[in-house]
Amino acid sequence: MTYLFNQPSAFAAELIEGFIAANADKVRQVTGGVVRSTRSEPNTVAVIVGGGSGHYPAFAGLVGQGLAHGAAMGNLFASPSAQQIYNVARAAHNGAGVLLMFGNYAGDVLHFGQACERLRAEGIACDVLAVTDDISSAGKEELEKRRGVAGDLCVFKAACAAAEAGHDLAAVVKLAQHANQRTRTFGVAFAGCTLPGASHPLFEVEKGRMALGLGIHGEPGIKETDMPSADELAEIFVERLLNELPVDIKQAEGQRVAVILNGLGSVKYEELFVVYRRVAQLLDAAKVQIVEPDVGEFVTSFNMAGASLTLMWLDETLETLWRAPTNTPAYRKGSVLVAEPLSATEREESREEALPAATAESQESAKRVLQLLESVADMLQRNAKRLGDIDAVAGDGDHGIGMERGVLGAVAKARDVAARGAGAGSLLCRAADAWADNAGGTSGALWGVALTALGTALGDRFTPDAQRVAAGVRAAKEGIMHFGKARVGDKTMVDxxxxxxxxxxxxxxxxxxxxxxxxxxxxxxxxAAQDTAQLVPKMGRARPLAEKSLGTPDAGAISLALIVNTVGDLLKEQSTSEQGV
Incomplete structure (x- = not known):
């Protein structure tokens, strides 16, 4: 359980505040996360890492000299929004482009991809890289589907050391890809984590048993076995990883590896050292040379009981990057020349949110769009439990809560910008960011895409007409399919x-x-929403329990149908009272 917290809803924000207070010599807060509080070399690549909170030291703990320039921080186990990532990237940009790095999870892929496109549109060179080190999450033939876990640190370290050395963006990306291709992790869990205010853990493992390959958010693993001894666990780790060599390495003997034995939250350092003792013996017996190993907590899962072993198979270049010095709140290596701190003025972040100029017609339309959002919020609050129950059949049951959080955040932001004279387009775009920020996860990302596309189509000059709205909906469809990769028949909102x-x-x-x-x-x-009951999911967390969902419609499909019907009802009311609306 979690012992120390105030309001559960404020936990993520308060932990960031405390983290900054404890590490002000290395990091400073910006909207959406943290960036270095020291001066970086001008005209060098900025590397931004990120993901949900609850995985400390990932991600904020890895910001500092020799490692990341910034970290975008989402809520607990929820991806940061595209707006948060964009804000952090803009604050950290040194003039030579930005590399966005994250674990390979659907919400992160969506949000970091959106932020990348936005940065590129503003003329900032940008690229993305999703870490895929978890060998248990997909087979060798589907490397691109693997999750990012403790191997994040190896790949981040390589990319950041390359950036610190002055390589250009293309070279940093190439080296990061090389490190990712050569990094492998295998993890186990003994018990699930319990988030602040929750009465039950996110997942459970039967007492006296161990789950092999279970993900850091409770994603399904491979199987369960009896609890092993420390030596037996070390043997499982090493055997699995030596059987998973990168494609360009033909045999383990004679190779050099960076090693991370990672605790996931509740396994003590002393226990990890007992396991590492045997790991070192086994790698030595396999004639594999260990280079600067790390034992401790590097990518956690709040207070989850579990551990993982990571190997990054080195060549001369990767070893140089792995050994390079770094100085961050949670990870230090070698000796760095301490960078000059930013001045007090440079540390101050402007929080002024400028709104584009809007015509009187668009400002009036914005008020009507706000009414639509408020109606949708009322409907989703009434249906949150129903949507959660549908989602719980084959998912984690949080769809209703996520939709409610998202729409309430969107309404609050829409009210704020409407009062300050926003046009219809800007109101929807700001509401989109707030929806993604508050909802988190894949659903929040997709609704952020949809509202942004619609807002962009409407703009701030004209009264929305049928053609503009239809074009906006079409753009929303295309954006969601582009970022989410779902197609008709996959049992998602796309259906x-x-x-x-x-x-x-x-x-x-x-x-x-x-x-x-x-x-x-x-x-x-x-x-169409009801027809999804006859489909089985081909994407997302429901995929492993696909057959279980047969006969139940998709929660995302149902919520979209409810929303468009709610909007339709209000459009009908408005058209009755006001001609031409």
């Missing part, structure tokens, strides 16, 4: 969004009013 968008655009093209076209498309969305 509703595609027919809804197609129906709406077809009706508008034939001359229908926005209200009539929307109401007709909403009926199509309803049927």
């Amino acid at each position: 509703v969004l595609v027919p809804f968008s197609d129906s709406l655009n077809a009706a508008v093209a034939e001359g229908a009013s926005l209200t009539d076209a929307w109401l007709a498309a909403a009926q199509v969305a309803d049927k």
Whole structure:
């Protein structure tokens, strides 16, 4: 359990505040996370790492000389939003481009990808790299589907040392990819973690048993076995990893490796040393040379009981990068020349949020868009439990809560910017960021994509008409399919969004009013949502329990259908009272 907290909802924000207070000589807070509080070499690549909170020292603890320039920090186990990542990247940018790095999880892939595109659109060279070191999460033939776990540190370290050495963005990306390709991790769990305020752990392992390959958020592993001794666990770790050599290494004998024995939160350092004693013996027997090993906590899962072993197979370049000095709050190696601290003025972050100029017509439209969002919020609050129950059949049951958090955040932001004269487009774009920030996860990311696309199409100059709205919905469909990679038939919200968008655009093209076209498309969305009950999921956390969901519709599909019907009802009311709306 978690012993020390105030309000559970404030936990993530308060831990950042305390972290900054304890490490002000190395890091400073910006909106969305932290960046270095020391001066970096100008015209060098900035490396931004990030992910959900609850994995300390990842990610904020790795910000400092020789390692990351900044860390985007989401809520507990929730990806940071694209806006948060963008803010951190802009604050850390040194003039030579940005590399965004993260573990390979759906929400992170979406949000970091969106932030990358936004930075590129502003003329900042940017690239992304998702770490894929967890050998238990996908087979050798699907390396790109593997999760990022404790091997994050190896890959981050290589990229950041390359950036610190002055390599350009293309070279930093190439070296990071090389490190990722040569990094392998295998983990086990003995008990799940319990988040602040929760009465039960996120997942459970039967007493006296051990889950092999279970993910750091409780994602399914390979199997369960009886609890091993420390030596037996070391043997499992080494055997699994020596059987998973990178493709360009033909045999383990004679190789040099960086080694990380990682505790996941509740396994004590003393226990890890007992395990490492045997790991070192086994690698020595295999004639594998260990280089600067690390034993401790590097990527945790809050207070989860478990451990993992990581090997990064070195060549001369990777060994140089691995050995390079670093000085961060949680990871130090070698000796660095202490960087000059930023001045007090440079540390201050401007929190002024400028809004684009908007016409009176668009400002009036923004008020109507706010009404739509408020109606959607009321509906989602009423249906949060129902959506959670649907999601719990084959998922983790948090869809309703996430949607509620997202829409309430979006409404709060929309009210704020509407009061300050935002146009309809800017209001939706700001609401999109707030939805993603508050909801977290893949669903939050996708709704951020959708509202941003719609807001961009509406703009801040004109009253939204049928053509602009239909174009915005089409852009939302294309954006969600691009970032989320789902297709019709995968049992996701895409199964509703595609027919809804197609129906709406077809009706508008034939001359229908926005209200009539929307109401007709909403009926199509309803049927499509119910039809997902006959599908099995091919993406996301529900995929391992695919057959269990047969006969139950997809929660994301149902929530989208509910939303478009709620909007349709209000459009009908508005069109009755105001001509042309």
